[in-house]
Amino acid sequence: MGQAAQQAAFELATTATAIKNKALAIIADELESNKDIILAANKQDIDAAVESGMSEALVDRLLLNESRLAGIANDVRNVINLNDPVGAELDSRVLENGMRLSRRRVPLGVVGVIYEARPNVTIDIAALCLKTGNASILRGGRETFHSNMALVKVIQVALEKAGLPASSVQYIEQPDRDLVSQLLKLDQYVDMIIPRGGAGLHKMCKENSTIPVIIGGFGISHIYVDDSADLTRSLDVVENAKVQRPSACNALDTLLVHEKVAEAFLSRLVERMNKAKVTLVADDTAYNLLEGKASSLRKVAEGDFDTEWLSYTLGIKVVNNVDEAIFHMRKHNASHSDSILTNNLQAAERFVNAAGSAAVYVNASTRFTDGAQFGLGAEVAVSTQKLHARGPMGLEELTSYKWVGVADYLSRD
Numbered sequence: 001m002g003q004a005a006q007q008a009a010f011e012l013a014t015t016a017t018a019i020k021n022k023a024l025a026i027i028a029d030e031l032e033s034n035k036d037i038i039l040a041a042n043k044q045d046i047d048a049a050v051e052s053g054m055s056e057a058l059v060d061r062l063l064l065n066e067s068r069l070a071g072i073a074n075d076v077r078n079v080i081n082l083n084d085p086v087g088a089e090l091d092s093r094v095l096e097n098g099m100r101l102s103r104r105r106v107p108l109g110v111v112g113v114i115y116e117a118r119p120n121v122t123i124d125i126a127a128l129c130l131k132t133g134n135a136s137i138l139r140g141g142r143e144t145f146h147s148n149m150a151l152v153k154v155i156q157v158a159l160e161k162a163g164l165p166a167s168s169v170q171y172i173e174q175p176d177r178d179l180v181s182q183l184l185k186l187d188q189y190v191d192m193i194i195p196r197g198g199a200g201l202h203k204m205c206k207e208n209s210t211i212p213v214i215i216g217g218f219g220i221s222h223i224y225v226d227d228s229a230d231l232t233r234s235l236d237v238v239e240n241a242k243v244q245r246p247s248a249c250n251a252l253d254t255l256l257v258h259e260k261v262a263e264a265f266l267s268r269l270v271e272r273m274n275k276a277k278v279t280l281v282a283d284d285t286a287y288n289l290l291e292g293k294a295s296s297l298r299k300v301a302e303g304d305f306d307t308e309w310l311s312y313t314l315g316i317k318v319v320n321n322v323d324e325a326i327f328h329m330r331k332h333n334a335s336h337s338d339s340i341l342t343n344n345l346q347a348a349e350r351f352v353n354a355a356g357s358a359a360v361y362v363n364a365s366t367r368f369t370d371g372a373q374f375g376l377g378a379e380v381a382v383s384t385q386k387l388h389a390r391g392p393m394g395l396e397e398l399t400s401y402k403w404v405g406v407a408d409y410l411s412r413d
């Protein structure tokens, strides 16, 4: 697979944007024309997941239906409309000796991605890699096996129809994790590894990969409600961040509330959380304010503020000020998406500068951390590391550059 991917990458590196776009257009069309096959495959995955007792939120992450599939095809069409970064001159100047020197964007080569059981991710990664002239080797969560097999087949047929190698996008079909370990050692063929998933996967990749690794990580997502916040608007933001898609890595995990507004805010928020069947996990102060009002409430226990819930559960803590909120976030792995709700410019600046997260928001939901929302078309992962990319990784993050020097640009004759 490594060899085939590398061969494909050689070809893709010099493929014109129009051909890559043609392949993407065929993928989008084939997704629609093969919808019955894809949805039937997905049903097999869903049935098995439900039978195994998977949580409702994670089953939802796995689910495809007609409208989601149409959305995925549409996302691919959006990628067609994005500028191809490959070949762009980053800067260009003429040296004293007459050489014209520039940096030119190039594909990375072969990208290996290990990711969660979410079928749209297969298409997102394949589309972004293809647009940037990278070959990809994919390994999705075992629970998405049937869906991914159907999706990859559609992609490979489309690639061939566009005259590109089917091996531009390959999928590791066996669920045996040993094959992931083998992938991590293919440095002769693979240029970058992206693990999207939990701590165990990241540790395993960091310790075993001989290939550079970019972590598509998890973090505890926080929202801090400042004493100056517009509380009515804050209700909508917190509800969106917690309830809209709790299984996503950017969903809210811990709500931090300024003590001056804790009673006023929590007494209104609890109604919405009850309605959405959210379990509240509160520190002592919040617990006292919520007791008798929350349908599902318990006191915080060791480790709760370090837990990424991925479900209808919300941690709540009352704090003195923005500095205590930041202190709490530093202790509890704020590295992905965090937000302050405030009308105080100083507090907002303090929060934005001090938070160690890949994406920081003022008066907005943490759910915005998403390649499509950021105008990147989609994302290969949300990087929680600082090199070579941070936050949602789109097309540019799948490229590198090379220096191009042309001698005798200014002839002396």
Ligand SMILES: NC(=O)C1=CN([C@@H]2O[C@H](COP(=O)(O)OP(=O)(O)OC[C@H]3O[C@@H](n4cnc5c(N)ncnc54)[C@H](OP(=O)(O)O)[C@@H]3O)[C@@H](O)[C@H]2O)C=CC1
Pocket (backbone or CB within 6 Å): 114, 115, 116, 117, 139, 140, 141, 142, 143, 175, 177, 180, 181, 196, 197, 198, 199, 200, 201, 204, 215, 216, 217, 218, 219, 248, 249, 250, 308, 380, 381, 382, 383, 384
């Ligand atoms: N920042 C980002 O871009 C994203 C982050 N996440 C984070 O991922 C986590 C939840 O996703 P979840 O599906 O539970 O993640 P997991 O880490 O359990 O699984 C993700 C993928 O990694 C594989 N995997 C996990 N451990 C190993 C291992 N030791 N060796 C080989 N392969 C392994 C899984 O394979 P198998 O099928 O065998 O289990 C699966 O394909 C959350 O923390 C979420 O925030 C999720 C998506 C995007």
Ligand SMILES: N[C@@H](CCC(=O)OP(=O)(O)O)C(=O)O
Pocket (backbone or CB within 6 Å): 061, 116, 118, 247, 248, 249, 250, 367, 369, 370, 371, 379, 382
């Ligand atoms: N792009 C995503 C966020 C990242 C993601 O894929 O999250 P996850 O549900 O953990 O797989 C979204 O908000 O839809």
